[in-house]
Amino acid sequence: MSSEIGKDLVWRVRLGPLSIAFNPLTLATALGVALLLLLLGLWLRRGIPRDPEARPSRRLVLLTAFLEFVDRQILGTMEEKTKQNLLPFVATLFLFVLASNLSSLLPIPGLVAPTRDLNVTLGLALLVYAFCHIYGIRTKGLLRHGKSYLEPLPVMLPMNLVGDLGRTLSHAFRLFGNILGGSIMLAVIFPILVNLVVRFRWILGIFFLLVGLVALRALWRRGKKKAFYALGLAWLGALVLLVVHVWLPVLWVVPAAFLIGTGAGVVLNFFFGLFAGTIQALVFTLLAAAYIQMAAE
């Protein structure tokens, strides 16, 4: 798996002098995520009761809770009017990035998070950048929006332009780098762990036997004779296995590597997939909201 990093399946389309590269996996996953969100939106929309006075349905409550979360946590302390204008865009952005980040958790072979591709994140960052300008022009007018590039002094124009470029690039690179870094860590740690288990199998075996001894002692003290004899038998069997493992390492090294791999997989996927994915989606949306608000002021 670690040998696959940096090598992606790419389709090339030639349009006259242009050569455009597509990553079909990324494209398919991104479209799938978008379709899923569209279906989710339609499903939630159908659950809203026609009569506004009626008792709120479950889907309406879910929708309200989500929008309230975006309103409070992401838009925070903006003015009410700005909030109302930004809420749909920011909520959509958050949902798309979140679903894209979490899509890598699905156990489908070959599936990668769309946000692991720089093209997707750069596209999203450019979308936010364009939205900044559109919103700035709509709230302040073209002249005052253009004038904000000459502040505080007209000499600062190049600095403002470079600042815009760096802001957008770092916005894209941040999401891309975090998701790619997480997936590289996931791909690299598994072979290392299995290698370690195979290489240090003596130490690991002795450690497990010591743990077994402690458990046996606890059972003996509590007077649980039956469990003591059962575990003692298993312990003796494990001792025999450890002694003969020079000839038959497969017998317990492979199950141990499998167990440790599974446990580490749960922990690592939780951290790099679920936790980092959610935090990065939040960061991306928070920064987008902050940039748009800055453009509007």
Added chain:
Amino acid sequence: MEIGAELVQGLKYLAAGICMGIGAIGPALGEGRIGASALESMARQPEMANTLLRNMIIADAIAETTGIYSLIVAIMILFVV
């Protein structure tokens, strides 16, 4: 025969490791400071916790930028150059 190419390959790995290792120091220190002061302020004024958390995440993201740049450079050294 290809001693030069192997040397270049080895130096690439070394360069990527050094790049990422040194580049990670700054964001680590910065995010540690940000987290520490945010926690301190939250403990002093728990009613401000929501606003503080939001600003802390933004500040974290900005402090992280240089680390992300060095990650990109390391990846480029490994796979692109």
